[in-house]
Amino acid sequence: MLKLDNVSKTYKVGAFGSRQLYAVNGVSLEVRDGEVVALIGESGSGKSTIGKMILRLISITSGTISLDGVDISALKGAALKEYYRKVQGVFQDPFSSYNPIFKADRIFQMVHDEFYPQVGAGEWQEKVEHTLREVGLNPEHVLNKYPHQLSGGQLQRFLIARALLLDIKFLVADEIISMLDASTRIDVLNLLAEFKKRGLSILFITHDLSLANYISERAVILYRGCVVESGEIGKIFTRPAHPYTQMLLASVPRLDKKWDQKTNVETQADVVGSPKGCVYSSRCPLAFEQCKRSRPLPIEIEPEHWVACWKVTQTGG
Amino acid sequence: MGLQVENLTLYYQTLRGDVHALENVTFTIDDGEIMGLAGESGCGKTTLAHGLISLAPPMKYISGKILLDGEALPIWDSRKMDAFRFRKISIIPQYAMNAMNPIRKIGKMIEELLSAKKVDYQALLPELKRRLDLVKLPHDVLNMYPIELSGGMKQRMVMVISSLLNPSLLIADEITSALDVSSQKAVAEMLVEFRNQGYCKSALVITHDISILYQLADSILIMYAGQLVEKGPTAEIIHNPRHPYTKLLISSLPEIGVKYAERKLNGIPGKPPLLLDPPAGCRFRERCPLAFDKCYQVPPFVEVSAGHFIACWKETDGHA
Numbered sequence: 001m002l003k004l005d006n007v008s009k010t011y012k013v014g015a016f017g018s019r020q021l022y023a024v025n026g027v028s029l030e031v032r033d034g035e036v037v038a039l040i041g042e043s044g045s046g047k048s049t050i051g052k053m054i055l056r057l058i059s060i061t062s063g064t065i066s067l068d069g070v071d072i073s074a075l076k077g078a079a080l081k082e083y084y085r086k087v088q089g090v091f092q093d094p095f096s097s098y099n100p101i102f103k104a105d106r107i108f109q110m111v112h113d114e115f116y117p118q119v120g121a122g123e124w125q126e127k128v129e130h131t132l133r134e135v136g137l138n139p140e141h142v143l144n145k146y147p148h149q150l151s152g153g154q155l156q157r158f159l160i161a162r163a164l165l166l167d168i169k170f171l172v173a174d175e176i177i178s179m180l181d182a183s184t185r186i187d188v189l190n191l192l193a194e195f196k197k198r199g200l201s202i203l204f205i206t207h208d209l210s211l212a213n214y215i216s217e218r219a220v221i222l223y224r225g226c227v228v229e230s231g232e233i234g235k236i237f238t239r240p241a242h243p244y245t246q247m248l249l250a251s252v253p254r255l256d257k258k259w260d261q262k263t264n265v266e267t268q269a270d271v272v273g274s275p276k277g278c279v280y281s282s283r284c285p286l287a288f289e290q291c292k293r294s295r296p297l298p299i300e301i302e303p304e305h306w307v308a309c310w311k312v313t314q315t316g317g
Numbered sequence: 318m319g320l321q322v323e324n325l326t327l328y329y330q331t332l333r334g335d336v337h338a339l340e341n342v343t344f345t346i347d348d349g350e351i352m353g354l355a356g357e358s359g360c361g362k363t364t365l366a367h368g369l370i371s372l373a374p375p376m377k378y379i380s381g382k383i384l385l386d387g388e389a390l391p392i393w394d395s396r397k398m399d400a401f402r403f404r405k406i407s408i409i410p411q412y413a414m415n416a417m418n419p420i421r422k423i424g425k426m427i428e429e430l431l432s433a434k435k436v437d438y439q440a441l442l443p444e445l446k447r448r449l450d451l452v453k454l455p456h457d458v459l460n461m462y463p464i465e466l467s468g469g470m471k472q473r474m475v476m477v478i479s480s481l482l483n484p485s486l487l488i489a490d491e492i493t494s495a496l497d498v499s500s501q502k503a504v505a506e507m508l509v510e511f512r513n514q515g516y517c518k519s520a521l522v523i524t525h526d527i528s529i530l531y532q533l534a535d536s537i538l539i540m541y542a543g544q545l546v547e548k549g550p551t552a553e554i555i556h557n558p559r560h561p562y563t564k565l566l567i568s569s570l571p572e573i574g575v576k577y578a579e580r581k582l583n584g585i586p587g588k589p590p591l592l593l594d595p596p597a598g599c600r601f602r603e604r605c606p607l608a609f610d611k612c613y614q615v616p617p618f619v620e621v622s623a624g625h626f627i628a629c630w631k632e633t634d635g636h637a
Contacts, residue, residue, distance in 0.1 A: 042497040043468055151588065152358070178494075181357040181525055183569050187584040193577040207497035215577045237574065251502040253528035255555055255570065259502060 002054065002087075002170055002201065003030040007063035009049050009225075023049045025225035025279075026063070031170070036192070036202045038212035038233060040248070041222035047205045049225075051172045054203065055089045056080070067170070085115060088163035092175035094155035098147040104155065105143050107162045115166060131161045135191055153184035160191065171195075174205045189215055209252050213237055218304075221245050224279040227298065231305035241307040244280045278310065286311050318386045319519050320346040320486050325381030327368045335377070337592045338364040340543045342381070343618065344626075346486070351512055351520045353534030353551070355527050355566075359589055361543040362523045363411070366488045368392060369521075370408050386485050386518075403434055407484040407517075411491045413472040417463040424459030427478060434482070441481065448477045448516070452507050469500030476507060480516045487517035493529050505533045528570060531555050536624070539563050542589045542600035545618050549625035559621065560629045562601045599630070607631050 009024040024046040031037045039047045052058045054065060056072065065072050067087065075083050091097055098104055108128045112119065119127070129139040135157040142154055150158070156176055163171055173192065177185045192202060193215045206212050212219060212233065219236050221229040221244065229242040240246045250259070278284070281291040290310045298306040299313055323343050329336040339361045346352045354362050364376065369392060372378055378393040385405060391397040410416045418426045427445070428438040446456050452473040463471060472492060480487055489508060493501040511517055522534055530537050530551065537554040539546040539562065547560040558564045565585045575582065587604040590596050596603065598613040605612070611630040618628040627633065 042499055182527065183357055183566060183585040185584070186569050186571065186582045189571075190577065190581060190583075209498070210571050210574075214571045214575060214582075248498055251498040253498075253501065253505075253526065253532050255528050255531055255567070255572065259506070259532055 001030060001032050001068060002203075003066050004028055004050070004054075005064045005066070007050070007053065007065060008061050009046070009053060009058070010061045022225045024053070027220075027222070027225070027227055028063075029220050029227070029230065031201050031203055033169075033201055034196065034199045035218065036196050036204055036216040038216035038219040039203060039205045039222060040207065040209060040212055040219055042207060042248075044224070045222040046225040047222050048174055050222075051089060051174045051203065051205050054170075054172055055087065056083070057089075081115075085166050086168055087170045087172070088166060088168045089172035089174060090156065090159045090163060090176050093179055094152050094159060095147065097159060098155065100147055102146075104145055104147045104150055104158055107158065108165065111162060111165050127165065128161075131164050132158075134164065135161045136187065137161070151184075153180050153188065156180060156188055157191070160188075164195070168200065170201045170203070172203050172205070175207070177211065178206070178208070185211075209237070209249060210254070221248070226279045226295075227308065228280060229305075229307045229309075230298070235302065235305040239302075239305070241301055241305070241312050242280075242309045243284050243286050243311070278308075290314075318384075319348045319350065320521075321382075321384040322369075323382045323384075325365075325368065325383065326379040327364055327372070327381075328377045328379055329364075330375045330377050331593070334593055337595050338376075338543050339368065340595075341615075342545055344538060344545065344548060346519045346521060348518050349512065350535045351509065351522060351533060353527075353530030353537040354521060354523045354540065355525060355530055355537060356540040356546075357525065357566075357589060359542070359592075360540040362540055363490060364543075365540075366408065366490050366521065366523055369486075370402060370406055370488060371395070371398070403479075403484070404482050405484055406486045406488070407479045407482070408488040408490060409476055409479045409492050412495065413475040413492070414468060414495065416475050417471065417478075419463055422460055422462055423474060427459070427481070430478070431481075436482065445477070445481065448481075451510065451514070452477055453503075469496055469503065472496060472500070472504055473507065476504070476511070480511055483516055483518075485518045487511070487520045489520060489522045491524055492522075493524060494526065501529065502532075505529060509533050527555070527567060539566070542595065543592055544600050544615075545626070545628055546601070547625075547627045547629075548618075549627075553622075553625050559625075559627050559632050561605050561607050561631070599628070 005028050007024060007027050010020045010022050013019050013021045027050060039050060041047045053060050060073055072083060112124050132139045137154060137157055142150060147155060177188050180188060189211065196202060204212060204216055216233050218231060219233040220227055223244050229236060229245045236245060240249050277292040277294060278296055281287040296308045296310045296313060298308040300306050301312060325339060325342045327339040329338050356362050368376060372392050383390040383392055390401060417423065431438045431441065449456055454470060454473055458474060466474060493504055496504060508520065512520055524530060534551050536548065536550050538548040541562050547563045554563065558567055569582060569584050571582055585604060590600055599616050602608045602612045616628045616630045616633065618626050619633050620626050621632065
């Protein structure tokens with residue numbers, strides 16, 4: 001189980017780093033074994049930052065991230081390598097994940113050299129081909145090619161295959177399908193769902209709620225680094241309680257219904273400092289006095305469904 | 318009048334021969350119409366957009382005629398096109414993130430752009446501010462650098478710049494794909510508002526996301542591997558698609574509320590053909606579940622009902 005406990009990430013901005021920008025602000029969440037948790041938010045909500053902190057690509061400012069009870073921020077050397085054997089990530093842009101001067105399958109060779117030097121070359125080749133077939137690729141068509149000779153969907157599956165070669169327990173999937181065509185998108189999603197059945201935990205980072213709903217069990221909705229709503233995805237979908245979640249859901253372009261109301265867009269790029277009130281209050285159509293004064297705490301409005309909103313707290317959920 | 322494109326064929330010149338990126342494309346966009354253009358990557362949708370506005374090597378003009386408001390567009394002559402670009406035909410580029418000069422303040426950049434087109438910035442400033450209000454950007458942005466804006470704000474800024482001289486045709490190339498759902502919706506709504514306000518007469522919206530087109534387009538054109546597949550009014554294409562490719566494309570979209578555990582969706586098996594040496598006949602043939610002998614000939618793009626065109630032997634044979 002991967003657990004985030006009150007995790008924050010701040011950046012210093014302004015002259016001499018005089019002000020602090022909260023990218024992630026006191027986020028707690030957990031991903032149980034064999035579970036897909038969707039992390040949903042607009043751009044700038046801190047969802048990728050959380051993914052990168054889990055992968056140890058950036059440091060944590062405060063709070064702890066732990067895997068099966070072990071704090072990951074202190075891992076070094078062999079222990080860190082062992083961690084990467086269990087936890088891997090796949091990112092949004094498959095084209096920039098490769099070095100264009102080397103053949104794309106070099107990533108498999110690197111996994112071999114780094115993690116499985118004891119495995120013979122022939123046996124490894126077999127393992128690579130087996131894994132490629134598992135992700136729905138024909139090894140004859142895709143091996144020994146440069147990244148520009150493969151399509152986005154193929155490259156993205158290569159990266160998933162690379163993660164699977166390591167026998168991972170946890171995958172951070174950061175917007176892995178937003179750059180793919182509609183026709184290949186669903187195949188990659190089905191692939192993730194297959195692996196989930198075999199016990200892989202996935203943190204599925206996305207801004208597309210319909211895709212998140214397709215494969216996830218639980219969802220965490222983020223706005224400007226704060227969790228505004230979380231719980232079972234079915235409950236969030238059928239009964240979104242936070243005005244932000246409602247707005248996100250109403251914005252999803254769908255084929256059975258046209259958009260009805262106008263969007264309230266952001267007009268300010270960054271908010272510096274930890275705001276006193278609710279982070280969404282400046283855009284919220286329902287905001288009142290209390291929303292500007294203090295931050296709402298999450299309350300459980302029904303089993304497995306938490307919302308941090310004063311309006312909901314006030315009306316008693 | 319709007320835009321009329323007749324038998325447009327554009328190739329890319331490469332060392333290994335010509336890539337047949339756009340083959341015999343014929344369609345019209347009426348005044349006031351927002352036409353959506355959709356298809357997988359590599360289907361020729363961006364080639365079409367760039368061909369209409371800035372045809373540059375390695376892209377090669379082969380044949381075809383283009384009329385905008387009854388006037389022929391000399392798309393093969395980059396110099397002559399200068400008179401039309403930005404004034405009559407304008408594009409909102411794919412990556413708004415990089416579309417603005419990073420070392421100029423936005424206002425200064427617009428001023429330079431306008432002076433290159435011999436338009437007075439000061440005279441246009443009140444109108445520019447009105448449009449900033451419309452897209453909900455503070456007037457302050459004119460004194461900011463692009464880096465100070467978020468992705469959605471940059472996209473809205475670029476929309477205002479591109480349509481500043483009220484072009485006849487505004488091309489929007491994947492303007493929503495890099496944005497999150499709420500900014501997508503805002504940008505799409507603003508584009509419709511631009512048309513309603515007369516900031517552009519008609520628009521060509523290119524995207525791979527058909528559900529966005531359903532929200533904003535009046536008609537939809539589907540392309541596959543450089544050929545036209547189907548064109549029709551939006552509701553017709555979404556609710557009553559007739560070409561097998563359109564049907565598969567629409568059924569591969571996840572509907573809201575569908576879960577993997579309950580109903581598994583499928584993509585389209587196979588991948589588009591290489592256009593260096595494209596297969597003869599219908600290019601969707603190899604992936605098409607309904608393909609038969611006749612598909613080795615190119616199907617004509619015929620009107621099967623009012624405004625609904627389709628290129629498929631299976632559909633048109635019965636009507637002929």
